[in-house]
Amino acid sequence: xxxxxxxxxxxKELDVSVSTVSKALRxxxxxxxxxxxxxxxxxxxxxxxxNNIALSxxxxxxxxxxxxxxxxxxxxxxxxxxxxxxxxxxHGYNVIVGLSNESFDKEVINLEMLANGSIDGFxxxxxxxxxxxxDYHHLFETIDQGIPIVMFDRVLDEIICDKIxxxxxxxxxxxxxxxxxSGAKKVGIITTEDYVSVGRLRTKGYVEALQxxxxxxxxxxxxxxxxxxxxxxxxxxxxxxxKNYLKHNEIDAIFAVNELYAxxxxxxxxxxxxxxxxxxxxxxxxxxVLSKHAFPPLTTVSQHGKAMGxxxxxxxxNRLESTDETEDENYKTVxxxxxxxxxxxxxxxxES
Amino acid sequence: xxxxxxxxxxxKELDVSVSTVSKALRxxxxxxxxxxxxxxxxxxxxxxxxNNIALSxxxxxxxxxxxxxxxxxxxxxxxxxxxxxxxxxxHGYNVIVGLSNESFDKEVINLEMLANGSIDGFxxxxxxxxxxxxDYHHLFETIDQGIPIVMFDRVLDEIICDKIxxxxxxxxxxxxxxxxxSGAKKVGIITTEDYVSVGRLRTKGYVEALQxxxxxxxxxxxxxxxxxxxxxxxxxxxxxxxKNYLKHNEIDAIFAVNELYAxxxxxxxxxxxxxxxxxxxxxxxxxxVLSKHAFPPLTTVSQHGKAMGxxxxxxxxNRLESTDETEDENYKTVxxxxxxxxxxxxxxxxES
DNA sequence: CTGAAAGCGCTAACAG
DNA sequence: CTGTTAGCGCTTTCAG
Numbered sequence: 227x228x229x230x231x232x233x234x235x236x237x238k239e240l241d242v243s244v245s246t247v248s249k250a251l252r253x254x255x256x257x258x259x260x261x262x263x264x265x266x267x268x269x270x271x272x273x274x275x276x277n278n279i280a281l282s283x284x285x286x287x288x289x290x291x292x293x294x295x296x297x298x299x300x301x302x303x304x305x306x307x308x309x310x311x312x313x314x315x316x317h318g319y320n321v322i323v324g325l326s327n328e329s330f331d332k333e334v335i336n337l338e339m340l341a342n343g344s345i346d347g348f349x350x351x352x353x354x355x356x357x358x359x360x361d362y363h364h365l366f367e368t369i370d371q372g373i374p375i376v377m378f379d380r381v382l383d384e385i386i387c388d389k390i391x392x393x394x395x396x397x398x399x400x401x402x403x404x405x406x407x408s409g410a411k412k413v414g415i416i417t418t419e420d421y422v423s424v425g426r427l428r429t430k431g432y433v434e435a436l437q438x439x440x441x442x443x444x445x446x447x448x449x450x451x452x453x454x455x456x457x458x459x460x461x462x463x464x465x466x467x468x469k470n471y472l473k474h475n476e477i478d479a480i481f482a483v484n485e486l487y488a489x490x491x492x493x494x495x496x497x498x499x500x501x502x503x504x505x506x507x508x509x510x511x512x513x514x515v516l517s518k519h520a521f522p523p524l525t526t527v528s529q530h531g532k533a534m535g536x537x538x539x540x541x542x543x544n545r546l547e548s549t550d551e552t553e554d555e556n557y558k559t560v561x562x563x564x565x566x567x568x569x570x571x572x573x574x575x576x577e578s
Numbered sequence: 579x580x581x582x583x584x585x586x587x588x589x590k591e592l593d594v595s596v597s598t599v600s601k602a603l604r605x606x607x608x609x610x611x612x613x614x615x616x617x618x619x620x621x622x623x624x625x626x627x628x629n630n631i632a633l634s635x636x637x638x639x640x641x642x643x644x645x646x647x648x649x650x651x652x653x654x655x656x657x658x659x660x661x662x663x664x665x666x667x668x669h670g671y672n673v674i675v676g677l678s679n680e681s682f683d684k685e686v687i688n689l690e691m692l693a694n695g696s697i698d699g700f701x702x703x704x705x706x707x708x709x710x711x712x713d714y715h716h717l718f719e720t721i722d723q724g725i726p727i728v729m730f731d732r733v734l735d736e737i738i739c740d741k742i743x744x745x746x747x748x749x750x751x752x753x754x755x756x757x758x759x760s761g762a763k764k765v766g767i768i769t770t771e772d773y774v775s776v777g778r779l780r781t782k783g784y785v786e787a788l789q790x791x792x793x794x795x796x797x798x799x800x801x802x803x804x805x806x807x808x809x810x811x812x813x814x815x816x817x818x819x820x821k822n823y824l825k826h827n828e829i830d831a832i833f834a835v836n837e838l839y840a841x842x843x844x845x846x847x848x849x850x851x852x853x854x855x856x857x858x859x860x861x862x863x864x865x866x867v868l869s870k871h872a873f874p875p876l877t878t879v880s881q882h883g884k885a886m887g888x889x890x891x892x893x894x895x896n897r898l899e900s901t902d903e904t905e906d907e908n909y910k911t912v913x914x915x916x917x918x919x920x921x922x923x924x925x926x927x928x929e930s
Numbered sequence: 931c932t933g934a935a936a937g938c939g940c941t942a943a944c945a946g
Numbered sequence: 947c948t949g950t951t952a953g954c955g956c957t958t959t960c961a962g
Contacts, residue, residue: 227724230694232939243949248941258947273719279634279695280939283954288631290674290696298660301867304651311650311677315684320691322642323675325663332667339672342582343631343955344642367625372579489871515653519841521848521873584955595933600957610931632955635938695939 231272240268251276282343290320291542292345294336296328296353296380301485301514302531303351306378309535310349317543319346330355334364346546347374349538352382354453358421376542378534380423381559388541389559390534394424397564398431399438401509401527402481404566406439408573410479410507414447416468416487425450428483428511446475451487469494479507485516488524492571508571522570534562583624592620634695642672643894644697646688648680648705648732653837653866654883655703658730661887662701669895671698682707686716698898699726701890704734706805710773728894730886732775733911740893741911742886746776749916750783751790753861753879754833756918758791760925762831762859766799768820768839777802780835780863798827803839821846831859837868840876844923860923875921886914 237244242261250257250265251274257265268274282288291314295303307323314321322345324336333353340348348368356362357380365385369375378390405413415432418425429448436443449471451464468491480495482488488510492502500506502522510517513528537560589596594613602609602617603626620626634640643666647655659675666673674697676688685705692700700720708714709732717737721727730742757765767784770777781800788795801823803816820843832847834840840862844854852858854874862869865880889912 228722230723233941234939244939245941245950246948249948252941256947261947275690275694277695277939278691279631279640280954281941282631283635283938283956284940284942286954298663299653299656301651304656307675308650308677311675315676315688320674320676320696322672323659323663324667324672325660336667338627339630342627343629344672370580371582486871493871493873516867516871519838519845519868519872521845585957586955596955597934597957598932600955601932604957608931613931629955632938633957635940635954636956636958638938 230277231269231274232277236265236268236272236274240264287346287546288344289318290322290345291539292322292324292337292340292348294324294326294333294340294348294350296326296351298323298325301516302379302512302529305514305531306351306535306538309532309537310539311535312532313536313539314543317539319539319543326353326356328353328355330359330361337364337368341368341371341373345373347376347542349376349378349535349542351377351379354422357382357423374542374545376538376545378538382423386557388538388545388557390538390541391559391561392529392534392564393561394427395431395434397511397527398428398481398483399435400564401511401566402432402435403439404525404572405479405481405507405509406435406441407575408479408507409575412444412447412475412477413479413481414449414471414475414477416449416451416471416480416482416491418483419450419453425483432481444475447477464490465494469498472498477506479509481509481511483511485510485512485514485524485526488526489516489520492520492524503571503573507573509566513567517567517569520571525569525572526567528565528567530562530564537562582629583621583626584629588617588620588624588626592616639698639898640696641670642674642697643891644674644676644689644692644700646676646678646685646692646700646702648678648703650675650677653868654731654864654881657866657883658703658887658890661884661889662891663887664884665888665891666895669891671891671895678705678708680705680707682711682713689716689720693720693723693725697725699728699894701728701730701887701894703729703731706774709734709775726894726897728890728897730890734775738909740890740897740909742890742893743911743913744881744886744916745913746779747783747786749863749879750780750833750835751787752783752916753863753918754784754787755791756877756924757831757833757859757861758787758793759927760831760859761927764796764799764827764829765793765831765833766801766823766827766829768801768803768823768832768834768843770835771802771805777835784833796827799829816842817846821850824850829858831861833861833863835863837862837864837866837876837878840878841868841872844872844876855923855925859925861918865919869919869921872923874923877921877924878919880917880919882914882916889914 233244233247237247247265250262311321326333333356376388381389381391417429420426472494480491482491488508492508495506510524510526513526517524517526585596585599589599599617602614663673678685685708728740733741733743769781772778824846832843834843840860844860847858862876862878865878869876869878
């Protein structure tokens with residue numbers, strides 16, 4: 227095992243001072259070409275690379291971003307990370323990932339661990355539990371310490387910072403409109419409880435779309451999935467809730483606020499003898515592997531997670547590197563476009 | 579914006595020396611109870627937290643693990659990460675994630691970036707391109723620098739280090755045996771090209787299972803998917819390869835070395851008029867969301883990614899914290915168990 | 931019991 | 947053109 231060379235070692239070896247070596251390697255004009263050459267050759271030979279930690283301590287910046295998400299085994303978050311990585315890496319930044327597992331405490335711990343010098347800024351989508359508790363002190367504190375935060379997907383009006391969102395309301399309106407245009411008369415929604423902001427907004431879009439088409443709102447057609455937070459029987463729970471809902475209502479189209487709800491509902495519908503899309507149409511939210519490979523392939527609105535991720539990284543890095551004091555207050559929230567990807571769970575408008 | 583308190587600031591405020599504050603906070607017995615109390619109170623009030631970077635520089639360890647994987651939008655890797663995170667976090671370590679995107683160059687860059695002091699050790703699954711090129715100098719060099727590596731899933735015999743694997747051969751044997759026991763006479767395999775070690779090994783298990791059952795090997799039943807590395811039309815490419823394969827062979831069971839191949843093959847089979855599992859049975863490898871929600875739900879062998887992740891983290895952290903010189907050479911490779919999760923694409927043995 | 935000093939690896943202001 | 951010095955935040959001898 228060969229130990230890593232340091233400036234000190236090189237300096238001693240070449241019988242010059244540490245600062246000379248440092249300057250030579252950074253091509254300072256204070257140093258003679260001759261010395262530069264000598265130092266560079268030696269450095270290359272011994273494969274010298276500056277120590278990141280020392281640089282971080284010196285510069286008070288680590289060139290790494292902290293990403294905190296509720297869950298990594300989840301296609302949407304995973305695409306966002308890949309967008310972040312992409313942008314960050316190509317701009318010289320690394321990415322530390324912290325998982326909250328939807329737990330408030332873990333979110334706080336992760337934030338605090340990383341806030342002590344490990345990262346320059348955060349990209350975060352808050353845990354459900356945090357949303358439920360409405361306790362945001364950890365976020366306020368890190369901003370107060372001068373560490374910028376970019377929120378995405380699950381964002382908070384209370385926190386003043388850069389944000390990346392999807393226009394949930396407009397997108398849902400669009401999705402529901404699609405269903406109506408394809409001939410659906412009784413469209414239902416499978417959504418989350420209202421404390422999950424994205425669920426609430428998507429429900430709102432659903433309601434607006436109905437109003438716009440002069441369709442009376444039937445509260446029974448809104449299924450809010452109770453999240454019991456016990457992964458083991460969650461799926462079963464989900465299935466029974468959906469099956470009951472389908473049995474007790476006359477529905478010819480369903481808008482589901484995520485893939486899993488959509489897929490589970492399709493399965494339930496199939497088991498109840500419906501054929502898709504003739505008897506009942508489906509549109510999901512968030513395009514992922516499940517949608518593409520479902521049977522039949524699910525029409526879904528794509529959130530462009532990768533774009534959200536790189537946008538988030540871009541906003542954060544810009545803020546970190548901006549020396550412009552006036553920009554300090556100028557927080558943006560960028561809305562990323564969504565598309566509906568038509569697959570085989572919806573009818574064409576003219577077929578209806 | 580309140581700036582973070584440092585030892586220096588506290589010391590000045592309390593009119594004592596920096597070292598006194600440091601010692602007081604670490605409960606050194608050199609310090610009087612009175613002073614300790616005073617310092618602690620002040621530190622709590624100002625919410626003092628030691629700066630990680632300074633500690634890292636001082637201690638020559640960062641308490642963070644570098645994880646380098648080919649692809650994050652992939653259920654298996656994602657479960658592994660979650661296992662790593664879990665174990666690492668509960669032992670005071672953070673996790674930096676680097677993605678190689680199956681590219682050799684990106685793998686090298688990531689490794690080098692992180693090796694310069696950012697992390698204490700690596701957990702890595704190598705990129706396909708690296709496997710194809712057989713260029714492992716970056717791995718040798720980081721080990722040579724004294725940075726331990728734990729490899730998982732795609733491991734290399736040439737590299738001497740801790741490894742976490744699945745017994746691919748035995749597992750494949752088991753999977754194919756299951757198919758045979760369920761009455762299959764002509765079982766095919768959809769696998770990768772041989773340079774992907776896991777593909778090669780799984781193919782080997784397939785061959786062994788046939789031999790064991792005195793079934794003649796028909797080379798035509800082995801479909802090695804060409805990976806053209808162009809994501810956009812990859813899927814289409816995959817589909818046509820598989821469809822051709824199904825058309826030109828008589829097959830009543832397929833063992834696929836990953837979920838995607840299995841799902842795609844099921845789709846192709848359905849389109850060709852087969853019914854599953856009556857006409858053709860399927861077993862996949864690597865249990866993920868796709869398998870569970872496929873139509874019909876796919877029988878699959880579970881790799882226990884989360885267990886692999888925490889095992890990897892455990893091995894790495896043990897090695898990092900072991901002061902025992904004798905352990906230095908004692909590299910383990912742990913084999914994690916696999917299970918076959920029976921769902922609806924296979925017949926029961928007694929039904930056959 | 932407390933403080934001064936050195937050092938982790940690096941940069942930069944300032945002398946020479 | 948090169949070297950000395952100080953300092954980033956912290957720990958740890960070693961003196962007092």
